[in-house]
Amino acid sequence: MTSAIQSQQSIGSIAVQIPGATAIFRKLKLDFCCGGQQPLAKACADKGLDTEQVLQAIQALEHQADLPAAPSPTALIDHILQRYHEVHRQQLPELIRMARRVEAVHRDHPQVPHGLADHLETMEQELLEHMAKEEQILFPMLKQGGHPMAVHPIGMMRHEHVSHGEQIERLAELTTQHQPPAGACNTWQALYAGTARLTEDLIEHIHTENNLLFPVFEGQAQH
Numbered sequence: 001m002t003s004a005i006q007s008q009q010s011i012g013s014i015a016v017q018i019p020g021a022t023a024i025f026r027k028l029k030l031d032f033c034c035g036g037q038q039p040l041a042k043a044c045a046d047k048g049l050d051t052e053q054v055l056q057a058i059q060a061l062e063h064q065a066d067l068p069a070a071p072s073p074t075a076l077i078d079h080i081l082q083r084y085h086e087v088h089r090q091q092l093p094e095l096i097r098m099a100r101r102v103e104a105v106h107r108d109h110p111q112v113p114h115g116l117a118d119h120l121e122t123m124e125q126e127l128l129e130h131m132a133k134e135e136q137i138l139f140p141m142l143k144q145g146g147h148p149m150a151v152h153p154i155g156m157m158r159h160e161h162v163s164h165g166e167q168i169e170r171l172a173e174l175t176t177q178h179q180p181p182a183g184a185c186n187t188w189q190a191l192y193a194g195t196a197r198l199t200e201d202l203i204e205h206i207h208t209e210n211n212l213l214f215p216v217f218e219g220q221a222q223h
Contacts, residue, residue, distance in 0.1 A: 005058055007051045011043050012036020012186040019197035020061040022190045023094045028054065036186040073146075076213050077139050084205035085131045091198050092124040098191040106188065111181040116174045120195075123167050127202075130160050146217040154214050161206045168199050 005014055015022050015032040025032045030043050044051040071079065099117035106112045138153045172178065178196035180188045 005055060007041035007044075007055060008039045010037050011040050014040060014058060015186050016189040016193050018058055018061055019190070019194040020090065020094065021058050022098060022187070022194075023090075024054065024057050024061075030054075032190070033186045073213060073216055074143050076208070077143060080205065080208055080213070081135070081139070084201060084208070085135070087201055088127055088131070088198070088205075091194065091201070092120060092127070095191065095194045095198060096120045096124065098187055098194065102185075102188050102191055106185075109181070111176065113174045116171075116195075119167070119170060119174055123164075123171070126160070126163065126167070130157070130164070133157070142213070142217055150217050154218060158210060158214065161210060164202060164206060168202060171195055171199060 005018065011025060011030055011032045013036075015025060015036065022032060024030075028047065028049060030047065030049075031038075035043070038046075040054065041051045044054055096117050099113065099120055103112060103114060103117055107114075133153070134157060138150070138157060141147050141150050141153070175192050175195050178192045178199070180192045184192075
């Protein structure tokens with residue numbers, strides 16, 4: 001939880017603890033890998049940065065997953081767009097960048113995740129296409145109260161969700177269940193913390209659509 005992030009915590013440990021923090025550190029040119037043992041406050045002071053502002057930016061990364069009680073389909077769709085679609089668009093480019101770096105720097109390590117960056121790029125491409133179809137076609141249709149024809153795009157989305165599930169399994173294989181090897185650098189640890197977070201978010205995303213949203217329009221009774 002972000003409440004545990006303190007200014008005296010090392011930036012390396014924050015990079016591993018909070019998926020997405022690496023993007024902030026990179027943007028601010030804070031060295032979380034080789035210089036990762038430095039406390040955040042000292043690293044910020046050395047760069048003339050406001051520690052509190054950096055802390056707030058990191059805390060904003062912790063996504064609130066709370067759904068409104070008994071949400072309407074429109075509220076559910078808005079939640080999916082904000083909590084999952086926007087988040088996936090932030091997550092994947094940074095994970096791909098870190099995976100490329102780890103694969104290059106540690107290419108001779110026996111446990112280097114060869115092919116991870118390419119797999120993440122495939123996931124990003126398919127997710128972007130999938131989310132665009134939902135945002136441009138299906139969700140506007142559902143927000144208008146549904147349509148008898150909605151079962152067809154819903155069926156297609158369910159089918160694509162199966163493919164996403166297979167990609168999640170492959171991601172776990174490539175990352176040895178998101179467990180970095182002993183002695184892994186901060187970037188490698190942060191990468192696997194991020195792939196684990198992506199996996200959790202994507203599973204929740206698919207669950208919310210398959211089990212909460214779609215049945216409303218498929219005429220299935222909810223129990």
